[in-house]
Amino acid sequence: MTTGKNSPAQVTFWGTRGSIPTPGRTTEKYGGNTPCVSIVYDNNYIIIDAGSGIRNCGLELVGSGLGTSENPIDLHLFLSHTHWDHIQGLPFFVPAYVPGNSFVIYGSPNKERFLESILSDQMDTQYFPVEMTSLAANISIREMSDEALRFGDLAIDWQEQVYHPGGSVRYRITVNGRRIVYASDVELDQIFFPDEKTEETERLAAEYLAFVDKADLLIADGQYTEEEYKTKKGWGHTSIPVLLEIAYRAKVKQLAFFHHDPQHTDKLLNELWTKYSPKYHTADPPMHIFWAREGLTMPI
Ligand SMILES: [Zn+2]
Numbered sequence: 001m002t003t004g005k006n007s008p009a010q011v012t013f014w015g016t017r018g019s020i021p022t023p024g025r026t027t028e029k030y031g032g033n034t035p036c037v038s039i040v041y042d043n044n045y046i047i048i049d050a051g052s053g054i055r056n057c058g059l060e061l062v063g064s065g066l067g068t069s070e071n072p073i074d075l076h077l078f079l080s081h082t083h084w085d086h087i088q089g090l091p092f093f094v095p096a097y098v099p100g101n102s103f104v105i106y107g108s109p110n111k112e113r114f115l116e117s118i119l120s121d122q123m124d125t126q127y128f129p130v131e132m133t134s135l136a137a138n139i140s141i142r143e144m145s146d147e148a149l150r151f152g153d154l155a156i157d158w159q160e161q162v163y164h165p166g167g168s169v170r171y172r173i174t175v176n177g178r179r180i181v182y183a184s185d186v187e188l189d190q191i192f193f194p195d196e197k198t199e200e201t202e203r204l205a206a207e208y209l210a211f212v213d214k215a216d217l218l219i220a221d222g223q224y225t226e227e228e229y230k231t232k233k234g235w236g237h238t239s240i241p242v243l244l245e246i247a248y249r250a251k252v253k254q255l256a257f258f259h260h261d262p263q264h265t266d267k268l269l270n271e272l273w274t275k276y277s278p279k280y281h282t283a284d285p286p287m288h289i290f291w292a293r294e295g296l297t298m299p300i
């Protein structure tokens with residue numbers, strides 16, 4: 001799917017689950033695939049994270065006639081970090097096996113091991129039957145610089161997120177004067193409500209607020225309920241009430257809860273939405289909140 005210039009960008013959730021794929025009857029509505037989101041605008045195809053959701057993303061792309069050898073495509077894949085749930089779908093991404101497709105993978109320049117070796121290790125023969133060097137598309141792997149990347153009218157910038165084991169990156173896509181922020185895998189509780197405030201936590205809090213300021217869509221880690229967080233402190237994920245408070249402070253317009261806990265059933269996520277959404281929906285200004293659902297496409 002592509003969109004014309006000046007029409008809205010199309011954001012699609014291909015995987016919304018954190019940590020591990022959770023197929024089954026209790027996760028049918030919100031989905032069991034791990035993180036993957038695509039943003040399509042004016043022939044630019046951006047994908048963020050390569051969790052198991054990227055498999056369906058690739059199948060649909062090829063099914064629509066794009067990314068095939070007759071109709072190759074340029075894809076840009078941005079990785080938040082290389083924890084399994086964010087890279088495990090990559091070996092199952094069909095367009096990567098099609099000659100003629102060009103595929104650039106971006107990630108943090110601040111990893112101890114070069115991004116390329118982490119990704120190719122995942123496809124070592126001990127773990128997977130096909131080696132990364134066998135992928136037929138023209139694949140390049142780039143560590144990002146400080147400069148924002150531009151693809152036509154679309155710009156992408158990023159920031160390191162410290163409070164996640166091993167670190168992670170958040171991305172901001174600006175297109176048509178609208179902003180989409182993807183900020184998964186970060187423990188905002190430790191930044192905004194630490195046991196002891198320091199210059200560093202103050203700086204990180206200010207950086208976060210500036211980065212997500214007035215986002216038209218914020219896709220954010222809100223993995224734990226308030227109760228669960230008490231025993232998951234330091235695990236690198238945010239509690240729901242903290243995300244709500246911070247997003248509202250930053251005047252976010254739409255907030256998508258993302259990276260759902262593997263234990264969270266459709267029933268629980270429905271209940272959370274019923275509990276929290278009315279308060280913010282009727283606030284002034286209102287903030288529209290929802291729990292991201294696999295398969296959902298929304299214009300931004
Ligand atoms: Zn994760």
Ligand SMILES: [Zn+2]
Binds near residue numbers: 168
């Ligand atoms: Zn992670």
